[in-house]
Amino acid sequence: MQDGNGLDHLAGERAMAQFDLQAMKVYLAGGQREYEISTKMAQLVANDPVFSKEDRVRLARKDLYKNSLRKAGHAWKTILEKGLSEVEGLKLRHFVDEPTYTDLHWGMFIPAIKGQGTEEQQHKWLPLAYKMAIIGCYAQTELGHGSNVQGLETTATFDPTTDEFIMHSPTVTSTKWWPGGLGKASTHALVYARLITDKKDHGIHAFIAPIRSLEDHTPLPNVTVGDIGVKFGNGGYNTMDNGFLRFDHVRIPRENMLMRLATVTKDGKYVRSNKPRQLGYGAMVFVRQGIVIDASIYLSRAVTIAVRYSAVRRQFGNKDEPGELQVIQYRTQQSRLFPLLATAYAYRAVGFWMKSLYADVMKRLNDNDFSTLPEVHACTAGLKSITTSVTADGIEECRKLCGGHGFLCASGLPELYAAYVPACTYEGDNTILLLQVARFLLKTLSQVSKVRPVGTAAYLGNIKQLSTQNCKVSQGHDWLNTSVLLEAFEARSARQAAAVALRLAKGSGSEAEFQENTPELVESARAHCQLILVSKFIEQLQTGTPEGIRKQLEVLCYTYAFSQLIDNAGDFLATGYVTGNQIALAKEELKHMFDKIRPNAVALVDAFDHTDDYLGSALGRYDGDVYTHLYKGAFKESLNDTVVVDGYEEYLKPVLTQNLWAPHSKL
Numbered sequence: 001m002q003d004g005n006g007l008d009h010l011a012g013e014r015a016m017a018q019f020d021l022q023a024m025k026v027y028l029a030g031g032q033r034e035y036e037i038s039t040k041m042a043q044l045v046a047n048d049p050v051f052s053k054e055d056r057v058r059l060a061r062k063d064l065y066k067n068s069l070r071k072a073g074h075a076w077k078t079i080l081e082k083g084l085s086e087v088e089g090l091k092l093r094h095f096v097d098e099p100t101y102t103d104l105h106w107g108m109f110i111p112a113i114k115g116q117g118t119e120e121q122q123h124k125w126l127p128l129a130y131k132m133a134i135i136g137c138y139a140q141t142e143l144g145h146g147s148n149v150q151g152l153e154t155t156a157t158f159d160p161t162t163d164e165f166i167m168h169s170p171t172v173t174s175t176k177w178w179p180g181g182l183g184k185a186s187t188h189a190l191v192y193a194r195l196i197t198d199k200k201d202h203g204i205h206a207f208i209a210p211i212r213s214l215e216d217h218t219p220l221p222n223v224t225v226g227d228i229g230v231k232f233g234n235g236g237y238n239t240m241d242n243g244f245l246r247f248d249h250v251r252i253p254r255e256n257m258l259m260r261l262a263t264v265t266k267d268g269k270y271v272r273s274n275k276p277r278q279l280g281y282g283a284m285v286f287v288r289q290g291i292v293i294d295a296s297i298y299l300s301r302a303v304t305i306a307v308r309y310s311a312v313r314r315q316f317g318n319k320d321e322p323g324e325l326q327v328i329q330y331r332t333q334q335s336r337l338f339p340l341l342a343t344a345y346a347y348r349a350v351g352f353w354m355k356s357l358y359a360d361v362m363k364r365l366n367d368n369d370f371s372t373l374p375e376v377h378a379c380t381a382g383l384k385s386i387t388t389s390v391t392a393d394g395i396e397e398c399r400k401l402c403g404g405h406g407f408l409c410a411s412g413l414p415e416l417y418a419a420y421v422p423a424c425t426y427e428g429d430n431t432i433l434l435l436q437v438a439r440f441l442l443k444t445l446s447q448v449s450k451v452r453p454v455g456t457a458a459y460l461g462n463i464k465q466l467s468t469q470n471c472k473v474s475q476g477h478d479w480l481n482t483s484v485l486l487e488a489f490e491a492r493s494a495r496q497a498a499a500v501a502l503r504l505a506k507g508s509g510s511e512a513e514f515q516e517n518t519p520e521l522v523e524s525a526r527a528h529c530q531l532i533l534v535s536k537f538i539e540q541l542q543t544g545t546p547e548g549i550r551k552q553l554e555v556l557c558y559t560y561a562f563s564q565l566i567d568n569a570g571d572f573l574a575t576g577y578v579t580g581n582q583i584a585l586a587k588e589e590l591k592h593m594f595d596k597i598r599p600n601a602v603a604l605v606d607a608f609d610h611t612d613d614y615l616g617s618a619l620g621r622y623d624g625d626v627y628t629h630l631y632k633g634a635f636k637e638s639l640n641d642t643v644v645v646d647g648y649e650e651y652l653k654p655v656l657t658q659n660l661w662a663p664h665s666k667l
């Protein structure tokens, strides 16, 4: 056992690093100011005992939830007392690291009001929301309808005699089901419901419905509301009160319909604005773009734990070296771990780009320019889908990379997985979102002779060239060229999209044929998204990366691109753009990249700058003193509160003292 005397067990690893660690930390934080805010907020949380995560996985649901209310309340008090800015407040809540009602209040309720409320409505609701005099959630999904938003059943029927909407849940399946923060915390719900005026159904619109008393927090009359139940995993997402909600002819004022996109006048006239109805999905686009950076953060946590532990853990050995080998030395460990490390870096870079993409579309929307909206929708939907799927699988892979100890909650990995895995479903099921990308690709291809594709779809403008010429790589180092790599990803994506588009074009255009081809459509959407990820990682790297970190980022970028190429070799080969030999050459290049990562691996995860408090992992500790802390941790297990276990007298002793042969015993 190691000594646990505060030594840095990973010092040798850190001494091997070949890049400017501080510059990398600043790069990953998104700039110097962001770095300083992050560091300050991480320390603030780590040093405050109220925010402790200790024992979270052992708490019963009621205690877990109450504790998370306590933390959220304390976070808000800290924000107010310290006069923190909005950005600092956001970071502070991020480091508290528990899914809770404020995620939805700040992340969806407020953005939806901003996006869909008129100026007057924003003036009314936003100040209340900003000072948390009201708590809001985003109530879209119903028991019977989630992905199909147009199929929602809740109704909002206008009554001109009282100038009110009557909110109603006509069936069990119309019960709002899943909204975070709804179950126990929210006072208001942003409800998506079918708008009905004069018996006419105008489809889905957004309404602000008060649901709990601001006096004593009891549900308002004719509102039935509660928590939907325990969810997957210990701790995990169980700190969130995902809720159900039913209305029984509940009346709300007409002004509570968010009226930026459509209005209902006092006399019941429905008037649409000239803005696209899809702007009603704006809050989802906002969260989806944010989810990409979020994926990078979650994956980087798992990778930090797995890399540090792999440098500490030793198994077997060889004749050439004394003692056992660090498991990080094994090629198989590297080939599972280093691509995930590179992926966390890739998602960070692409996440930064997504922010700028979102800022650009918002600016355009304000100027009534809706031209880039379809591309931004496809991009945010597709990248949300890919990055969350890969991250959830990646966290689980990191758990396996930590062997048996990864299965202990003390590793931090089971809880991380449980908290993260619903990201594959919320904010749009990942398959549904890829189908949206596929529809966008089909539409783009169908118009390619008339409308030049823009942004991330621009390469489809070169479809003829991409469909005919093949990869020119003849030696391994030919792959070390970003243009060669980009062309390979473009050609593969263009060919996959063209193949399925052609098959559909030859058919009758029926929905059944479309359905028949959805597996290929999903694959082509995935190819398009992987191209975006590779190309934006390259692009970010080529724009103003500091000298002290550029080389390492290049290595990570090639690692990411080669591992994508190899993992999807079947697709690349099937399109005919590359040969088996070219894939084999890429495999060799990938191994060279692993050799370059190896001495830097621990420093590369240090650069994510996760505090021990935030990681909450005995395996991923900064000092690498894994065994002491696993051992000490066992003594905190409640089963060890007594030396002789509770239950011995009733259940163990009788078994041990009966001294009878069991009737079926053959002995």
Ligand SMILES: CCCCCCCCCCCCCC(=O)SCCNC(=O)CCNC(=O)[C@H](O)C(C)(C)COP(=O)(O)OP(=O)(O)OC[C@H]1O[C@@H](n2cnc3c(N)ncnc32)[C@H](O)[C@@H]1OP(=O)(O)O
Residues within 6 Å of the ligand: 103, 104, 107, 138, 140, 141, 146, 147, 148, 149, 150, 180, 278, 279, 281, 282, 284, 285, 286, 287, 290, 291, 294, 373, 374, 377, 425, 426, 427, 428, 429, 432, 436, 439, 443
């Ligand atoms: C900052 C954040 C940090 C992260 C922290 C996370 C914490 C969060 C905690 C967790 C919180 C979890 C919270 C939650 O989970 S909130 C609930 C989330 N729910 C969903 O995501 C539901 C998923 N379903 C949909 O989005 C829609 O119903 C889809 C898209 C599937 C179909 O829809 P619909 O049947 O209506 O449409 P259509 O297929 O006829 O298409 C019609 C046209 O519209 C275009 N279109 C479609 N969608 C968009 C769009 N968005 N922007 C712009 N355009 C869009 C589309 O391309 C098409 O265009 P065209 O072909 O006609 O030109």
Ligand SMILES: Cc1cc2nc3c(=O)[nH]c(=O)nc-3n(C[C@H](O)[C@H](O)[C@H](O)COP(=O)(O)OP(=O)(O)OC[C@H]3O[C@@H](n4cnc5c(N)ncnc54)[C@H](O)[C@@H]3O)c2cc1C
Residues within 6 Å of the ligand: 104, 138, 139, 140, 141, 144, 145, 146, 147, 148, 177, 178, 179, 180, 237, 242, 422, 425, 426, 427, 428, 429, 430, 431, 432
């Ligand atoms: C933890 C968590 C938090 C959430 N928070 C909120 C919230 O705050 N507010 C809110 O409104 N909602 C929330 N949701 C709901 C979430 O947005 C929905 O669960 C999500 O949109 C998926 O919808 P669904 O559950 O209806 O899945 P379904 O659409 O029923 O999916 C089931 C399966 O069917 C497949 N499928 C469905 N339709 C098709 C199709 N056309 N073609 C091919 N395959 C298809 C899907 O791919 C999936 O495999 C939350 C969910 C979770 C798990």
